[in-house]
Amino acid sequence: MLEQILIQTINGIVVGLILALVASGLTLIFGIMDVVNFAHGELFMLGAYVGVITLAGTGSFWLALVVATVVVAALGAAIYVTTLRPLLGRDPLNTILATFGVSLVLQNYALWQFGPVARKIQEPVTGQFPLFYLDYPWYRLVIALLSAAIIGALWLFLKFSTYGVWIRATTQDRVMAQAMGIPVPRVLTIVFAIGAGMAAASGVLFGPLVGVNHAMGLDWVLKAFIVVVVGGMGNLGGSIAAAIFISLMEAYASLWVSPAQAIIVSFVVLILTLLIRPTGLFVPTPK
Amino acid sequence: MTRRHTLVFWTGFCVVVALLVVAPFALPEFWRRFLTEILIWGLLAMSSDILIGYTGMVSFGHSAFFGLGMYGAAAALLTSRPPSLWLAFFYGLLAAAAVAAFVAYFSTRLRDIYFAITTLIFSQIFYVIIFTWTDVTGGENGLNFSRPALAIPGLFSLPFTTLTLYWFVLAVLTVSYLVLRRITHSPFGMVLQSMRENEARTRAIGYPVERYKIVAVMLSGLFAGLAGVLYAIQNRFAAPDFVFFLVSGEVVIYNVMGGIGTLVGPIVGAATFLLLREGLSRLFPYLASVAAEQGIALPGLAEFPHLIPLGIIFIVIVIFMPQGLLGFARRWLNR
Numbered sequence: 272m273l274e275q276i277l278i279q280t281i282n283g284i285v286v287g288l289i290l291a292l293v294a295s296g297l298t299l300i301f302g303i304m305d306v307v308n309f310a311h312g313e314l315f316m317l318g319a320y321v322g323v324i325t326l327a328g329t330g331s332f333w334l335a336l337v338v339a340t341v342v343v344a345a346l347g348a349a350i351y352v353t354t355l356r357p358l359l360g361r362d363p364l365n366t367i368l369a370t371f372g373v374s375l376v377l378q379n380y381a382l383w384q385f386g387p388v389a390r391k392i393q394e395p396v397t398g399q400f401p402l403f404y405l406d407y408p409w410y411r412l413v414i415a416l417l418s419a420a421i422i423g424a425l426w427l428f429l430k431f432s433t434y435g436v437w438i439r440a441t442t443q444d445r446v447m448a449q450a451m452g453i454p455v456p457r458v459l460t461i462v463f464a465i466g467a468g469m470a471a472a473s474g475v476l477f478g479p480l481v482g483v484n485h486a487m488g489l490d491w492v493l494k495a496f497i498v499v500v501v502g503g504m505g506n507l508g509g510s511i512a513a514a515i516f517i518s519l520m521e522a523y524a525s526l527w528v529s530p531a532q533a534i535i536v537s538f539v540v541l542i543l544t545l546l547i548r549p550t551g552l553f554v555p556t557p558k
Numbered sequence: 559m560t561r562r563h564t565l566v567f568w569t570g571f572c573v574v575v576a577l578l579v580v581a582p583f584a585l586p587e588f589w590r591r592f593l594t595e596i597l598i599w600g601l602l603a604m605s606s607d608i609l610i611g612y613t614g615m616v617s618f619g620h621s622a623f624f625g626l627g628m629y630g631a632a633a634a635l636l637t638s639r640p641p642s643l644w645l646a647f648f649y650g651l652l653a654a655a656a657v658a659a660f661v662a663y664f665s666t667r668l669r670d671i672y673f674a675i676t677t678l679i680f681s682q683i684f685y686v687i688i689f690t691w692t693d694v695t696g697g698e699n700g701l702n703f704s705r706p707a708l709a710i711p712g713l714f715s716l717p718f719t720t721l722t723l724y725w726f727v728l729a730v731l732t733v734s735y736l737v738l739r740r741i742t743h744s745p746f747g748m749v750l751q752s753m754r755e756n757e758a759r760t761r762a763i764g765y766p767v768e769r770y771k772i773v774a775v776m777l778s779g780l781f782a783g784l785a786g787v788l789y790a791i792q793n794r795f796a797a798p799d800f801v802f803f804l805v806s807g808e809v810v811i812y813n814v815m816g817g818i819g820t821l822v823g824p825i826v827g828a829a830t831f832l833l834l835r836e837g838l839s840r841l842f843p844y845l846a847s848v849a850a851e852q853g854i855a856l857p858g859l860a861e862f863p864h865l866i867p868l869g870i871i872f873i874v875i876v877i878f879m880p881q882g883l884l885g886f887a888r889r890w891l892n893r
Contacts, residue, residue, distance in 0.1 A: 307671050357877045363671055364616050365876060368814055371807050372873040379863035493682060493803075496675050504671075532690050538683045542664055545676060 274403040279522040281402070285411045287518030288418035291511040292473040293491055294498040295422055296466030298510040301499065303442045303462050305363045306355055309370040311470055311495060312488025313377035318343045318471025319483040320381060323390045332395035332475075339475045340468040347467025348460050355463070356456070374488070381485040389482025392475065414476045421472060422511060425465070429507075438462055490534075497537050501544045503551025513552060516540075575732055582724050591792075592836065594724045596829045597731050598788045603812035603824030604731075604738065605781030610810065611819030612742055613774045614754030615669075618806045619661060619677030622684045623779035625801030626653040627786025629688065632701045632796040641706040647787055654783020655776060657684065662775035666768055669757075678803050685801040700797030703790075718791070727788050731825075734781055738821055741777070750774055811872055817882025826884055834871065838864035 297311050318339045325335035350373055358365045396413050399406035429435040440448040441458050449455045474483075481487065498517060502509030517537045524533040544552050582590045602624055609615045630653030631646040638645050665676040688695045695701065708726060709715035716722065741747050749770055752760045761767045790796055799805075808831070816827025846860035879886045 307675075354873050354877065361880075364674065365880070367616070367618075367671065367674060368810065368876045369873050371810070372869045372876065375807075375869035375872070376866050379865040379869070383858065383861060383863045383866075489804075493679070497679060500672065500675055529690065532686065535683060535686055538679055538686075541676075541679055545664065545668060545672075 275526060276523070278402060278405070278407075279526060280519065281407070282411075283519035283522030284515060285415045286522070287515035288415045288422075289473050289477050290491075290494055290498060290518055291514035292418045292421060292476075293470055294495040294502070294510045294514050295425065295507055296469035297495045298499045298502065298504065298507060299425075300463055300466040301504050302506070303438060304355075304359075304459050306366040306463070307363055307370065308463075308466070309367055309492065310350065310374040310377060311370075311466070312490070312492030313374045313381075314343055314347060314467045314470040314488075315474040315491050316381060316483075316485065316488035317346065317377060318474030319392070319478045319487065320385055320390070320474075321471065322475035322478055323392055323483055326392060332393070335392075336472060336475045339471045343471030344464040344468030348464040350467075351460050351463035356459075359459075374492075378485055378488065385485065387485065389484040391482060392478035394479035410479060414480075417476060418473065421469065425469070426507070434458070434461060494534075494537065497541045501541055501552050506551060509551050516552075575728075578728055579725070582721055587720060590720045590724055592832070594720070594727050594792055596832050597724075597727045597825075598785050598792060599809075599812065599828040599832060600825030601727075601731050601734055601788065602782055602785035603809050603816070603828045604735065604821055605778050605785060606809050607813055607818060607821055607824045608738065608742070608750075608774060608778040608781070610813050611821075611823075612747060612754065613750045613771065615666075615771070615774075616674045616810065617677045617775070617778065618674045618803060618810065619665075619679075619681035620778075620782050620809045621801050621803060621805035622661065622677075622681035623654045623658055623782035624786040624789070624805065624809075625681075625684065625688070625796075625798070626657045627651065627783030628790040628796040628800055629653060629695065629701070629786075630783070631787040631790040632703055635703040635706060635790070636701065641704055643706040643708060643791070646706060646791065647784075650787035650790070651780060651783050654786065655780050658776045658779025658783070659772075661779070662772040666771035666775060678806065681801060681803050681806055685798060685803070688801055689798045695798070696796075698798065700795050700799075702795050705791055705794050723792060727792070730784065730788060734784065735821060738781065742821065746770075746773075813882075815872065815875055815882055817884030817886075820882075820884050823882050823884040827882065830883060831868070834868055835864060838867055 293311065293315055297308060300306050300308050300311075321339040321342050322332075322335040325338040326332060329335070354369045354373060355366060358369055394408070394410040396408075396410045398409045400409060401407075427435075429438060437448070437453045437458050438461075440451070440453055441455055441462075445455060448458075474487075494517070498510055498514045501517065502511070502513030517540055520536045520540060521530075521533045524536040581593060585593065602620065605623075606617055606620045609617045627650040630650035633653075634645040634649035635641040661677060661680045665673055665680065668676055689697060691697070705718055707715045707717045708722065718726070742750070749760065749765050752763075752765075753767055753770060757767060786800075789800070812827035812831055813824045814827070815830055816825065817823030842862040842864060843860045846856060849856050849859065875882070881889065
């Protein structure tokens, strides 16, 4: 029993870090530009597909990861400029509607282009190491470390680069940032592209663990939304903590019930959060 | 509202209803069923307009109310012998109302996007429960049952044909519309609209805002459940797909397409969306066959997903016609 719990802890943290990667893009986009991106799961899914194609063409997983990130980031920038920029300054609810339309388009495009059969991404690291009574794949640990590294890089980027400073300034006060000469429209486009690229990267990383299909984004966008609300909308650190917390809960729950039912645990966490601290579990109570 | 306005409204109302009553005589079987579906989806869209248009709360969880109405009707039709229409309504509305009360209690503590996300998550909870509780709900396969007869015990019993079912649905929709119209024009409806305009001020005047919101969600959920019961009777099955949040998303699309805060708008939106979908799904295979006759091979054109142009049309409406088709038409007529 103890061994099972330890294994599930490791599983939970691995999935949690990927979820954190998806959710940090979502929360970044929300926190900075008040856009609720319903198409985030589709960007995750498209990233996985671009990964599949690049992998088939070049045979290199790492190249596939980079190409998927760049391609989907460019797509994200295009989506932002065409559908979301015209909605700037309107009620954030409009962005839910517009991105819902985007997700409808992208999902059906993927279904048309790639068909309903799930594709597989071959993991780049195939070794296993003994963990109690089973052989645990090294690749899972690689994903966890890579996700943590990407999130760390994002943090460094926000903290130290010129664009990072601009992004944080825009979060605090968009009008003032504009007045100080920061190219706000470009900053917003870049933020959306970064969020999209992170979703794509997590799609490629997660691809080997499950099949890649056109509906895989749906589960993830829901989970990412739960994480973002539990962690506090627009709060990067809170989202990461919430992602790991919720994934651990689900991993433990799946000791007793099927994984399909274990999702309910994260729903319950969300409801309790909303009842006790509607602004998020991991943020100080607002005054 | 002036007297002339009232007269114009009721004349228009009677003309539209009369046209809808005679419409099936001019339509073949397939389109009769299609029109019935439009009316049912229109009822669902209209029910969510109470929240989206009048109270200013965008619900992404209407699939839960709709689906529970469906499964409630299924429970009644599977357990009663012979299947009773009125029991189906009773169970369906009861299930929808119970779910609506539960969802309303929690979700009305939140506003704006948080409300939208919460209702979405709640509908997913019911989806997962229905999807995994195979013994009772049939899981992925759903439930099949037979259609009840239109009957009043001891008086008469009439099996539904496509035509009578259409009229029955039309009657339910018309009555629902009149009831909802009355409600939105009542003092209660005015409070809802004042919450949309300025919640803090409504609270300051002394209205218990939370209680009004709960009642609004329940009212909306009840009519969504009614649509679910009608859908179950029309199609003789209940499936978990209808509880999935994409259905809620489509309902919001109907509202935005047609124009929120008008009650009729969502019905127009549903009709537009469904007709466009039907038309586009036939357009691409047709274009492919025309191209093939000309000797041009366009692989994949016949299977081109019609939801792509539909999604783009929706995005364009969100960006350029925030008032929806009805609002756009009204402004265009007044020009």
